[in-house]
Amino acid sequence: MEPLRKELAEGVFLTYVPAAKFKTGVLGAQLITPLEESTVAAGALLPAVLRRGTTAHRDMRSIAAELDRLYGASIAYTVRKKGENQCLGFVGSFLDERYVPGGEQLLEPMADLLGELLLDPLTRNGRFLSDYVESEKENLIDAIESILNDKRDYADARLLQEMCRGERYGIDRLGTVEGVERLTNQTLYRYYSELLATARIELFYCGSADCARVEGALDRALAALPRERVAEPAVAERVGAPETVREITETMDVTQAKLAMGYRAASEDTSALLLANLIFGGYSNSKLFLNVREKLSLCYYASSGYHRSKGIITVSSGIEAQNYEVARREIAAQLEAVQNGDFEPWELEGARSCMLSSLRSREDSAGRLEEYYLGQAATGLWEDTDALIAQLEAVTPERVAEAARSIRLDTVYFLTGKEGAAQ
Amino acid sequence: MKWNETNYPRIGETVLRTTLPNGLTVAVVPKPLYRKRYAFFTTRYGGMDMRFRLDGVWHDTPAGIAHYLEHKMFDTEDGNALQVLSQNGAEPNAFTSNATTAYYFDCTEHFEDNLKILLSFVSVPYFTQESVDKERGIIGQEIRMVEDTPDWRVYTNLLECLYHSSPARVAIAGTVESIAEITPETLYACHKAFYDPANMMLCVVGDVKPDEIAAIAEEILPNSRGKAIERDYGQEDMRVVEKCRREAMEVSMPQFLVGFKCPPAADGAALMRQDIIADIACDILLGDSSPLYQRLYDKGLINGSFGGGFDQLPGIAYLYAGGDSNEPETVVRAILDEAQRLAREGVDEAFYQQLRRASFGSTLRALNSFENIAVSVADGAFRGFDPFRFPEVYDSVTRADVEAFLRESIVEERSALSILIPKKEGASQ
Numbered sequence: 001m002e003p004l005r006k007e008l009a010e011g012v013f014l015t016y017v018p019a020a021k022f023k024t025g026v027l028g029a030q031l032i033t034p035l036e037e038s039t040v041a042a043g044a045l046l047p048a049v050l051r052r053g054t055t056a057h058r059d060m061r062s063i064a065a066e067l068d069r070l071y072g073a074s075i076a077y078t079v080r081k082k083g084e085n086q087c088l089g090f091v092g093s094f095l096d097e098r099y100v101p102g103g104e105q106l107l108e109p110m111a112d113l114l115g116e117l118l119l120d121p122l123t124r125n126g127r128f129l130s131d132y133v134e135s136e137k138e139n140l141i142d143a144i145e146s147i148l149n150d151k152r153d154y155a156d157a158r159l160l161q162e163m164c165r166g167e168r169y170g171i172d173r174l175g176t177v178e179g180v181e182r183l184t185n186q187t188l189y190r191y192y193s194e195l196l197a198t199a200r201i202e203l204f205y206c207g208s209a210d211c212a213r214v215e216g217a218l219d220r221a222l223a224a225l226p227r228e229r230v231a232e233p234a235v236a237e238r239v240g241a242p243e244t245v246r247e248i249t250e251t252m253d254v255t256q257a258k259l260a261m262g263y264r265a266a267s268e269d270t271s272a273l274l275l276a277n278l279i280f281g282g283y284s285n286s287k288l289f290l291n292v293r294e295k296l297s298l299c300y301y302a303s304s305g306y307h308r309s310k311g312i313i314t315v316s317s318g319i320e321a322q323n324y325e326v327a328r329r330e331i332a333a334q335l336e337a338v339q340n341g342d343f344e345p346w347e348l349e350g351a352r353s354c355m356l357s358s359l360r361s362r363e364d365s366a367g368r369l370e371e372y373y374l375g376q377a378a379t380g381l382w383e384d385t386d387a388l389i390a391q392l393e394a395v396t397p398e399r400v401a402e403a404a405r406s407i408r409l410d411t412v413y414f415l416t417g418k419e420g421a422a423q
Numbered sequence: 424m425k426w427n428e429t430n431y432p433r434i435g436e437t438v439l440r441t442t443l444p445n446g447l448t449v450a451v452v453p454k455p456l457y458r459k460r461y462a463f464f465t466t467r468y469g470g471m472d473m474r475f476r477l478d479g480v481w482h483d484t485p486a487g488i489a490h491y492l493e494h495k496m497f498d499t500e501d502g503n504a505l506q507v508l509s510q511n512g513a514e515p516n517a518f519t520s521n522a523t524t525a526y527y528f529d530c531t532e533h534f535e536d537n538l539k540i541l542l543s544f545v546s547v548p549y550f551t552q553e554s555v556d557k558e559r560g561i562i563g564q565e566i567r568m569v570e571d572t573p574d575w576r577v578y579t580n581l582l583e584c585l586y587h588s589s590p591a592r593v594a595i596a597g598t599v600e601s602i603a604e605i606t607p608e609t610l611y612a613c614h615k616a617f618y619d620p621a622n623m624m625l626c627v628v629g630d631v632k633p634d635e636i637a638a639i640a641e642e643i644l645p646n647s648r649g650k651a652i653e654r655d656y657g658q659e660d661m662r663v664v665e666k667c668r669r670e671a672m673e674v675s676m677p678q679f680l681v682g683f684k685c686p687p688a689a690d691g692a693a694l695m696r697q698d699i700i701a702d703i704a705c706d707i708l709l710g711d712s713s714p715l716y717q718r719l720y721d722k723g724l725i726n727g728s729f730g731g732g733f734d735q736l737p738g739i740a741y742l743y744a745g746g747d748s749n750e751p752e753t754v755v756r757a758i759l760d761e762a763q764r765l766a767r768e769g770v771d772e773a774f775y776q777q778l779r780r781a782s783f784g785s786t787l788r789a790l791n792s793f794e795n796i797a798v799s800v801a802d803g804a805f806r807g808f809d810p811f812r813f814p815e816v817y818d819s820v821t822r823a824d825v826e827a828f829l830r831e832s833i834v835e836e837r838s839a840l841s842i843l844i845p846k847k848e849g850a851s852q
Contacts, residue, residue, distance in 0.1 A: 021456035023435070023791050060720075064712035068777045071784030095784045099434060139727070284509045346510060353512030353532065360531040361459040366791075 003373075004211055008203070008219065011230030015373045016214055017206040019366065025096055025207030026366040027110050027214075029118055029222075030089035031199040032378050034234035035081065035168040041175030042183055042191040043086045045133075045140055047077035049188065051090070052132040053122040057113075066113060070106050071095040075113065082378035083309035084168035084234040087202075090117055091370060096208055107209050108217045115221030119196070127185045128192075137180055144174050152301075155258035155415045156316050162248050163262040163411035168234055169310050197228040202377045206366040233378050236309045240264055241408035249414045256300060257321040258415040261331060263313040265407045270308065271391040272403035277306035277313055278351035279400065280338050285350045287334040287343070288315070298327045309379040313407060321416045328412065341401035348397055355392055359385055424637045426451075433814040434787055438800065439633050443641055446621025446648040448804050451633040452796055460534045460629030463797035464545055465525035467624075467805045468617035470595030471737055472522075474655040477616055481655070484613060485604040486590075487562070487597015490519040492610055494558055495550055496526070504544035513537045519595055521736045523801070529793065534631065535639060542625070542643040548614045550607040563599045573672055577680045577745065577841050584665040584839035585682050588657030589739050619649030624804050626797040656738035661686070663839040672843045680745035681755045684837040685733075685828075687740045691807040692816075694735060699782070699816050701733035701742060704828045706778045707770055708762055709744055715761045724754050742832060751842050762833035766826060775822045783817045 003017045033043060057063045067073045073094035080087045092114055094106045122129055147153050157172060164170030205214045241264040265273055281288030281304030288302040302317040319327045337343065362368050362385070376382050426439040439451045454460075473484050496517070497504045508515040513530035526545050530537055569575050579594060586592050593601075627636050661684050688697040709715050709731050719725040731744030748754050789795050799810035 021454070024788050059717070061712055061714075061717040064710075065777065068712050068781035072781035072788065073784065093788065095788055099787055101433075285506055290506075350510040350512075354509065357459075357512035357514075357531045361529070364457045364459050 006215070008215065009222075009225065010227045011199075012201040012203065012222070012225070012227070013377065014203040014205065014215065014218060015377070016211045017204075017366075017369055017373070018208070018211070019206050019363075020208045021364075022207065022366050023096055023099060024093050024366065025107060025110075025209065026091065026093050026205065026370055027107070027114060027207075028089065028091040028202075028204040028370055028374075029114050030078070030087045030202045030204075030374055031195050032082070032085050032087050032202060032233045033195060033199045033231070035084050035086050035171040035173075037171060037179070039191060040086060040171055040173070041140075041179030042188055043088050043195075044079045044174045045136055045180065045183060045188060046192055046195070047079060047088050047090065048136040048140060049128050049132050050117050050121050051075070051077045052136065053129065054116040055120045055122055056116055058122050063113075066109075070109055071100060073106065073110060075117070079173055080374070081173040082375045083236040085378045086173060087374060087378055090114055091204075093366075098208065107207075107213065108220075111217035111221040115218075115224075119222065119224050123189075127189050130185050133183075133185045133188060137183065140174065140180050141177050144172075144177050144180065151252070151254050151256070151258055151415065152316065152318065155260045155413060156314065158248075158250070158415070159260035159262050159314060159411060159413040162246060162413055163312075164239075167237060167239060169236065169307075169312070197226045198231050200230060200233050200377075201225075202374055204370050204373060206369055233380065235380055238266075238311050240266065241410040245409050246411040247414075248411065249416065251416055251418050254415060254417050256318045257324065257417060259315075259317045259319050259324065259327055259331075260413040260415075261315040261328070261409065262411040262413075263315075263335075263407045264410050265306075265311050265313055265403070267403040267406035269399060269403045271388065272395050272399040273306060274308075274355055274392065275348065275351045275395055276338055276400045276404040276407070277304055278354055279343055279347050280304050280313075280335055280404070281315060282306065283351070283354050285347070285354075287337060287347075288317075288331065291334060292317075292327070292330050296330060298323055298330055302331070309375075309381055324414060324416070332409075335404070335407065339401060339404040339407070341397055343397070343400075345397075348400065352392060352395070356389060359389055359392075424634050426633055429809075429811075431811045434790065434811060436790070436796075436811055438811065440804075441637060443620065443637065443644075444648075445641075445644060445646050446619070447640060447644060448624045449637055449640060450624070450626045450800050450804065451631060451636060452626070452628040452800065453631075454629045454793075457629055458531045459529045459793070460531070460631055461527065461529040461627065461793040461797065462534075462538050462541055463525060463527040463626045463628070463794070463801065464541055465523050465624050465626075465801050466617050467522065467622050468524055468613075469520050469522040470593070471590040471656060472617070472654055473590050473593070475616070476653040476655075477650065484609060485597060486593040486601040487566075487595070488602075488605055488609065488613055489524055489617075490596045491558065491562060491602055491605050492613055493517050493519045493524050493526075494562060495555065495610060496545055496548065498549050498554055499544050499547070500549050504540055507540055508537055511537050511540075515541070521591060521595060523805070525798075525801070527794065527797070534629070535635065538627075538636070538639055539643055542640060546618060546644050548611055548618075550610050552607055555605070555607050555610065559602060559605070562596065562602055566594075566596050566599055566602070569594075569596065573674050573678050573843050576670065576672060577678050577843050580668045580670060581680045581682045581743070581839060581841035584668050584841060585663050585684055585741060586657075586659060586739065587664055589659055589736075590656060591736050591739055616649070616652060620644050621648045622652065624801045626800050628793040628796050654737070659684075659739055661837050663837065665839060667840045667842070669842045669844055671846045674843050674845050676747050676845065677749060677751055678745070678747050678843045679751035679754070679840060680743055681751075681758065681838055681840045683742045683832050683834070685740040685742060685832045687735060687738055692812075694806055695808045695810065695813065696816055696820070697740070698733065698735060699813065700820055700824045700828050701740075703775075703778055703782050703820070704825045705731050705733055705742060705744075706782060707774065707825065708765065708829060708833065709758060710778065712778070712781075715757060719754060719757060724748055724750055724757075751840065755838070755840055759833065759835055759838070762829050766830035770822055770826055772822060775825065779817060779820070783814070786813055
């Protein structure tokens with residue numbers, strides 16, 4: 001049986017993936033909204049406040065007890081960035097009914113709980129409970145500040161902020177501390193009502209129940225959903241690299257310096273770019289890993305990532321501050337090698353089997369399937385996995401080099417210790 | 424090859440088991456609907472196996488040697504096995520725990536070739552003085568990095584407070600000093616003693632032909648069977664070494680871990696039974712749907728980081744709980760009081776049923792993971808129980824078992840507390 005996609009109500013879509021091999025069913029509901037500086041913090045705070053209590057389950061203990069009764073089910077709240085959109089909501093996981101002693105139904109109560117969390121929060125005078133809002137604001141601020149504690153994540157985030165200034169892609173999925181501090185119960189509730197009425201909603205199910213039953217359960221659970229003019233998710237804007245490379249250096253109290261580099265890739269040959277990125281720095285047999293890290297010992301870590309929807313490639317590395325020039329030169333040299341077609345057959349084949357294995361095993365994980373279908377729905381880039389596999393199998397070394405030649409350096413971000421800056 | 428096939432209809436699993444002439448236990452867990460296939464090759468040799476008797480002689484080896492060996496096993500005469508496997512589209516990795524060392528990979532293509540590579544690099548050691556010396560720096564850095572992490576620190580301090588002679592007191596990776604004593608000779612000797620097929624287990628999860636797996640193992644691994652090894656895990660009674668230890672560290676708020684010493688269950692079915700009883704007891708006492716959790720959370724004494732669990736290591740067992748709190752002693756007092764209340768008044772029957780059901784469901788849900796399946800099957804093979812019989816154990820466990828566990832184990836005398844307090848501003852550097 002093939003996955004199905006259906007519009008249940010205006011702008012409300014269900015992706016149904018039948019699977020009998022898992023011990024669990026996965027049921028998710030996500031609101032998708034274009035990333036905006038002015039609303040991103042409210043979007044990040046919203047699911048955290050919603051999971052604090054509903055009219056029927058007024059606190060977290062009561063929700064936890066309900067999940068216990070559903071054989072140790074879980075519901076996680078999620079805030080994700082997909083392309084230039086923020087996706088927020090809940091993903092639930094529960095025991096497949098084939099394994100429930102006595103054959104009790106779990107799908108319907110899970111859908112009900114999901115619907116309650118989304119549509120029926122505990123309120124007072126038309127607002128959320130202020131205790132819930134205030135404590136979740138604190139938790140969110142802690143989460144944003146904790147990115148500062150991991151300098152690797154911090155440098156990678158700063159690179160995207162600088163490189164994509166003025167683009168939605170440069171906005172962090174959790175927003176800023178100032179943005180969170182400015183939020184009031186009133187603005188949050190207003191934003192919540194607006195999102196419910198206008199955001200694209202993506203529902204996801206993967207498990208052994210038939211589609212009609214899933215639809216019926218969700219229809220009932222979401223019956224109170226108000227739908228008005230539905231806004232579409234943002235389509236990622238492709239931007240070219242600037243004439244001169246943007247260079248940003250910042251200092252902080254760090255022992256290991258971080259060098260992050262951002263590139264724009266203009267080629268439309270996606271399958272060739274996927275492989276070019278892997279050969280360059282995308283896995284443990286890449287040029288960055290084998291040469292810059294292992295052979296030259298220039299980096300503690302060095303890898304690259306391809307942000308497909310946006311046509312961006314980023315390099316993330318940790319280095320000794322005094323090695324800045326030579327590390328930067330070496331990273332550039334490795335990319336140049338890919339652009340010149342200067343790679344061995346084993347490098348291309350290794351990248352190809354890595355990519356194929358990852359695509360083929362996707363159907364073995366309900367979590368990865370959820371992530372994948374959400375990404376497709378949010379970016380509007382629908383692809384057929386079998387077709388992509390066929391395309392990858394046909395990519396030649398020449399196409400890899402040609403696609404790589406469309407990659408241009410855009411921004412270099414360097415985070416160094418206080419001493420390094422004085423040099 | 425003669426296979427012993429067991430079906431577990433209540434959890435939808437089947438396991439085929441056999442023992443090869445060289446003593447290797449092989450298990451295959453068929454997964455006909457999955458694309459990926461997973462191999463897990465493990466030895467019953469971990470961080471705690473520092474003192475052992477071979478040929479009648481007791482040997483003392485440096486702390487961290489099992490972990491050091493794991494790092495060095497990927498080296499082969501032709502280079503590095505990690506790279507060969509990842510070239511084949513496999514994702515290889517390894518870990519060293521207290522009681523075992525494991526090497527594994529998953530892939531969708533070339534499974535048999537990759538399995539041959541795995542079995543061969545783990546069974547054929549290749550160390551040189553130079554490569555062993557080079558690794559010392561890398562592992563030394565890893566140890567220093569881990570020693571700087573609060574989670575590790577608070578845990579290690581707790582085990583030092585709880586245990587007098589158990590090797591669990593010592594970190595799995597050892598210390599910078601202890602690994603200085605490791606030489607190619609000691610590595611070869613430990614490999615010979617513990618990486619013997621009779622002390623190992625191969626578990627394959629996925630759509631494979633079991634006979635082919637057995638044939639590959641027979642072809643690659645040695646034919647001879649080594650000698651049984653006796654291990655010394657120390658002697659422990661229920662007294663603790665130190666009631667409370669405080670240490671200052673770079674943390675933003677105090678972090679704590681309290682431990683309760685429990686009598687270890689004997690290997691076999693009793694081990695799994697004790698695990699399940701303790702899990703349910705822990706959820707009832709302090710899980711996120713317990714009254715205690717809600718009360719402490721509402722008072723701001725704990726936050727979302729609070730949680731607990733139960734560990735059974737060779738020769739020892741303990742229940743633990745911890746997280747961030749500005750008043751660790753108040754939280755520990757509340758845990759002890761709640762345990763006494765439950766022992767005195769008994770556990771509410773409906774609440775007990777709710778948590779038994781949740782615990783059963785969570786255990787079963789975790790079997791989506793091939794790694795989890797393989798780790799359970801191997802643990803069962805090494806310690807003499809059938810991990811997939813857990814539904815029957817959940818049926819047989821009673822509220823009285825859980826109450827008895829709480830009454831005996833969660834008591835002041837058996838507890839120790841480890842606390843990290845924030846360093847004062849400006850005190851560092």
